Amino acid sequence: MRAEFQRPRGTQDILPPTSQKMEQIRRIAVDTAQRFGYLLVETPVFEQTPVFMRVGESTDIVQHERYSFTDTGGVDLTLRPEGTAAIARAYVENGMFNQPQPVRLCYYGPMFRRERPQALRYRQHTQFGAELYGSVQPEADAEVILLACAVVEKVGLPDPVIRVNSIGCSKCRPRYREALIGYYQEQRSQLCPDCQTRINTNPLRLLDCKIDIAIREQAPDIKEFWCEDCSAHYSQLTELLVLSGRQVSRDPFLVRGLDYYNRTVFEIGHPSMGSQAALFGGGRYDGLATALDGPESTPAVGFGMGIERLLSVVEKNFEILPLTRVYVAHLPGFEGPSLVLAEQLRREGFPAESDLLRRSLKAQLRDAGRRSGVVVIVGGQEWEQGEVGVKWLENGVQMTVKREELSDLLRRQSE
Ligand SMILES: [Zn+2]
Ligand SMILES: [Zn+2]
Known part of the structure; x- marks a missing residue:
C-alpha cells in the first residue's frame, strides 16, 4: 500500500477482539458511573481553541502537540486533547449550575494529542472520565475516587491502590511556592535544564521531574504549609476512603502545576504494576469553570482514565463475554x-x-x-x-x- 493511503502515524486501527474488549470496558465504565449517579455527556470532539488554551491539563501541552486548525470560516478549532475542559465548557454553557447540585457527569470518547510515537501513546486515544460539580466537601472527592476504583475493579483489577496529596488552596499554596522556589534556587546548578526553567514558570512541577529525584527528597513538604481547612479536607477524605475499605497512601510529590487546581490530587494504581506506576489520575479544580466564564464559585472534582492503557494492563485475563452464536x-x-x-x-x-x-x-x-x-x-x-x-x-x-x-x-x- 502506498504510504499516503496508510493510517496517520501514531494512530491505530482497533480490530476484533481488541475492539470487543474496549466496548466491554466502555459498558462497564458507563454502567458503573450510572450506578453512582453519573450520567453520560457527549461533547463535540473539537472545540474552539481558547477552551483548551485557558483551562485543562492541556495548558501544559506544548503548542505543537495540539491538533489545531482554522476552518474555512476562519474559526480557530482544536481536537480535544482531554475531557475535563470540554465538560467544564458544557457545564457552564448549558447553565447546569442552575440545576440542583451536585451535578454528576461522565464522558467517554476519543482524545487527540500529537505525541511522539511510542508504546501505548497514541495520537488518538480513548478516555473515560467523571466530573462532579457543585460540592467543596471531602465527601465529593471521596465519591469520585471510589467510582474510579470501582471501574478499575470491575474490569478485573481487584484492590486498586490510591495515592493522594493535597496541593493546598489559594490561601496556603503561595507560601509553599515561595519555600519551594527558595529550596530549588539553592540547588539550581544541579538541576536538569527543564527544571531550571520550571523554577520560574511552574515551581510545583519541579517535584514531578523524573531526573532530579534525589533533590526533591529534601524539598519542603506542602503538608507543613496546609491551612487548617486544607488539612481538615485532606484528613477527612483519606478517612472516608479507608472507612470504605480502600488502600490509601500519601504521595508528597503528586502535584498539578495549574492555578485552578486545588487541594486533592490523586492517582490510582495497582499492586501488579509496581508501587509508583499509575493507571490514571484526577483531582479537584474549583477554579476551572470560573475560568470559562462560569459563576464565581464552581467547585469540581474528577478523573480521566486512558482506556488503551487500562486494557493493556487487564488484557491478559480479560475474557470477552461469550456470544452463544x-x-x-x-x-x-x-x-x-x-x-x-x-x-x-x-x-x-x-x-x-x-x-x-x-x-x-x-x-x-x-x-x-x-x-x-x-x-x-x-x-x-x-x-x-x-x-x-x-x-x-x-x-x-x-x-x-x-x-x-x-x-x-x-x-x-x-x-
Ligand atoms: Zn489551604
Ligand atoms: Zn528536572
Whole structure:
C-alpha cells in the first residue's frame, strides 16, 4: 500500500477482539458511573481553541502537540486533547449550575494529542472520565475516587491502590511556592535544564521531574504549609476512603502545576504494576469553570482514565463475554432456507449467522467450529418434514427437532 493511503502515524486501527474488549470496558465504565449517579455527556470532539488554551491539563501541552486548525470560516478549532475542559465548557454553557447540585457527569470518547510515537501513546486515544460539580466537601472527592476504583475493579483489577496529596488552596499554596522556589534556587546548578526553567514558570512541577529525584527528597513538604481547612479536607477524605475499605497512601510529590487546581490530587494504581506506576489520575479544580466564564464559585472534582492503557494492563485475563452464536449450516441447494432461518432466529433474539459462500457442509462445520457454540443444519428429508438438525460443538451432542421447537431448545440450552 502506498504510504499516503496508510493510517496517520501514531494512530491505530482497533480490530476484533481488541475492539470487543474496549466496548466491554466502555459498558462497564458507563454502567458503573450510572450506578453512582453519573450520567453520560457527549461533547463535540473539537472545540474552539481558547477552551483548551485557558483551562485543562492541556495548558501544559506544548503548542505543537495540539491538533489545531482554522476552518474555512476562519474559526480557530482544536481536537480535544482531554475531557475535563470540554465538560467544564458544557457545564457552564448549558447553565447546569442552575440545576440542583451536585451535578454528576461522565464522558467517554476519543482524545487527540500529537505525541511522539511510542508504546501505548497514541495520537488518538480513548478516555473515560467523571466530573462532579457543585460540592467543596471531602465527601465529593471521596465519591469520585471510589467510582474510579470501582471501574478499575470491575474490569478485573481487584484492590486498586490510591495515592493522594493535597496541593493546598489559594490561601496556603503561595507560601509553599515561595519555600519551594527558595529550596530549588539553592540547588539550581544541579538541576536538569527543564527544571531550571520550571523554577520560574511552574515551581510545583519541579517535584514531578523524573531526573532530579534525589533533590526533591529534601524539598519542603506542602503538608507543613496546609491551612487548617486544607488539612481538615485532606484528613477527612483519606478517612472516608479507608472507612470504605480502600488502600490509601500519601504521595508528597503528586502535584498539578495549574492555578485552578486545588487541594486533592490523586492517582490510582495497582499492586501488579509496581508501587509508583499509575493507571490514571484526577483531582479537584474549583477554579476551572470560573475560568470559562462560569459563576464565581464552581467547585469540581474528577478523573480521566486512558482506556488503551487500562486494557493493556487487564488484557491478559480479560475474557470477552461469550456470544452463544448459532450457525445455520445447509445442505447443497438449501442456501435460501438457511439464510431465512438465521434471520428468523435473530428476530427471536439469538445471535445467528449463515454460510454466504455456498460451501460444502463439511467446510461450513469447520467454519462454524471457529466461532459458534451450536450449529443448526438445514436441508434434506428432515427439512421436508419440518425438522432441522442441531449439533453442539462443545460436546458433539446431536439431535433432530421440529422447526417450531428449535427456539425453545436453544433457549433452554443457553440458560
Ligand atoms: Zn489551604
Ligand atoms: Zn528536572
